[in-house]
Amino acid sequence: MKPLVLYQLASLVLLGAGLAGLVKRRTLVGMLIAVELMLNGAGLSIVAATQLTGADPALGQLATLLVMGLAAAEATVALAAIVVVFRRFGHTRTDALTTLREQQ
Template sequence: MHLSLALGLSALLFGLGVYGVLARRNAVAVLMAVELMLNAANLDLVAFDAWFKDQLHSGQVFALFVIVVAAAEVGVGLAIVLSVFRLRDTIAVDRLRMLADRDPVRVGDTEPVP
């Protein structure tokens, strides 16, 4: 099997993830796009493991660790999203502008913290 097939698919998936993170407004959808990027990295790890014929199977073990870290990240990320939703009643990431340095007060945005 050509290694470039796996690498090309991984690059495409990573590009999709970048697009999703930047274009999505809903924080849960942003988390989904982050998962796409993590999976692109996993595919690279597994593909290089198979190509290199690693005796220690480092690539596959690292893919497992990435999956563990991704599970932890999704748990904490959703907890943050839930507490933001409780505090602000919205999870639209472009409406949470309390930390923005440009045009902090705009009609329709949440009020700036005094």
Template sequence: MPLILPLLLAVVLFCVGVYGVLARRNAITMLMSFELMLNAVNLNLVAFDAWHLDGLATGQTMAVFVITIAAAEIGLGLAIILLLFRGHGHVDADSARDLVEAPAVEEAR
């Protein structure tokens, strides 16, 4: 199989992920878009590893590390989203920016 086919699929996946991050404000959709982008990176790693044929399987090894990091990221992200939903009843990313505490202002005496 030519190398261009998995690379084109990876480009499409990555572009869909970027669109999902930039256009959507729902935190769950943003997490899914991050996962799409990481899957596109994994596809590139495995495709280049199969194309290079060095026998070390470095691309596949790096893909396993990316999958591990993605699993940790999704676990932490879902925990934050659940806390946001329990506390405020929404998972809107724009509204979550407003939750930052304002700096304390000393009262003039």
């Protein structure tokens, strides 16, 4: 089997696990963990695709660095959203978060 296919399969495992976690988890923090798994799979796939083919390898590494930066930004905003949700509802279970407006 070609090396690139092996790495792509590894990132496919990460994508599948992330999607499964996103559907299965019932708290916002669990979903955040699943999203991080998926972003990691994307990064691994990009680096493998540029390191093992004729593409520009520096471009792939910089693109993955960009993905990491976006993941950090996303985690920051998600954490703030979780804090706000916890203040308003007292928990972070997704099945009970069914209202957008302030409760009277």
